Amino acid sequence: MNNQQLAAELEKATADYLSVLASFAPDQVNDIPFTGSWTAGQVTEHLLKSETGLPDVLMGKTAPTSRSPQQMVPVIEDIFLDFSTKLQAPEFNIPSNGPHDPEEITRDFETERAAIKAIAISEDLSVTCMEFPFPEVGELTRYEWIYFVICHSKRHAHQLRNILEKVTEKVAG
Numbered sequence: 322m323n324n325q326q327l328a329a330e331l332e333k334a335t336a337d338y339l340s341v342l343a344s345f346a347p348d349q350v351n352d353i354p355f356t357g358s359w360t361a362g363q364v365t366e367h368l369l370k371s372e373t374g375l376p377d378v379l380m381g382k383t384a385p386t387s388r389s390p391q392q393m394v395p396v397i398e399d400i401f402l403d404f405s406t407k408l409q410a411p412e413f414n415i416p417s418n419g420p421h422d423p424e425e426i427t428r429d430f431e432t433e434r435a436a437i438k439a440i441a442i443s444e445d446l447s448v449t450c451m452e453f454p455f456p457e458v459g460e461l462t463r464y465e466w467i468y469f470v471i472c473h474s475k476r477h478a479h480q481l482r483n484i485l486e487k488v489t490e491k492v493a494g
Contacts, residue, residue, distance in 0.1 A: 322391075327467055328441040334474040335434045338368075341481040342427060345488070351420045354487030361484050362421025364477050369429055370414045372470060374453075376436045379444070379463050381452035390447035390462040397458075397465060401472035404479050411456055434470075441467050 322330065342350075342365060350362045359367065400408070446464035454460050461469065 322464075324442055324444075324446060327446065327464065327471075328438050330471050331434070331438050331441055331467060334471045334478070335431075335438075338474045338478045338481070339427065339430065341478050341485065342423075342430075344485055345423070345481075347423050349485075349488045350423045350426075352488040352491070354484045354491070358484065358487075359416065359480075360419060360421070361481055361488075362419050362423070362426060363416035364480055364484070365426045365430060366416035366419075366421060367410060367414055368473065368477055369426065369433060370416065371473060372433050372437065375433075375466065375470070376440060378450050378452045379437070379440050379466055381450065383448035383463075384451055386447055386449045386462050390464045391468075393455075393458060393461055393465045394468055397469050397472050401469070401476045404476065437467060437470055 342361060345361050351360050353360055440463065444463060446467065447462060449460050449462050450466060451460060455466075455469070
């Protein structure tokens with residue numbers, strides 16, 4: 322995938338996530354669907370926490386990559402696209418209890434994604450980002466970081482669909 326294709330995939334994943342988020346009534350964004358689950362607002366805050374600062378990592382100190390710039394893509398897919406596994410968020414990515422304002426989190430999400438997309442389109446994605454190693458994986462290329470954003474978004478769009486189903490059942494039931 323080249324820069325334009327990766328940016329298009331990011332745009333598609335972003336639009337899908339925002340579409341599911343927009344399916345929630347404003348008062349459902351902070352509804353807990355079942356014990357132990359995050360709300361839709363918390364899921365979105367988690368994504369924002371995961372991505373805030375990523376443009377700085379992507380544009381920070383880099384080095385030439387001595388391996389395929391897409392080598393870690395299968396690892397990222399294995400981690401984030403296996404919906405049967407429950408992952409534990411790192412402490413720094415755990416969301417607050419809210420309440421979350423749907424308009425505010427949507428706006429913040431769109432702003433962050435636009436910054437990442439601009440980098441995907443215009444920068445050399447083959448370099449390794451040295452500012453922040455990915456937890457339990459290590460240093461990633463710009464390409465791999467952006468691919469992580471796509472897969473992480475897909476994972477949480479799937480989670481949002483499940484949450485929407487549960488909070489909608491609660492209203493109907």
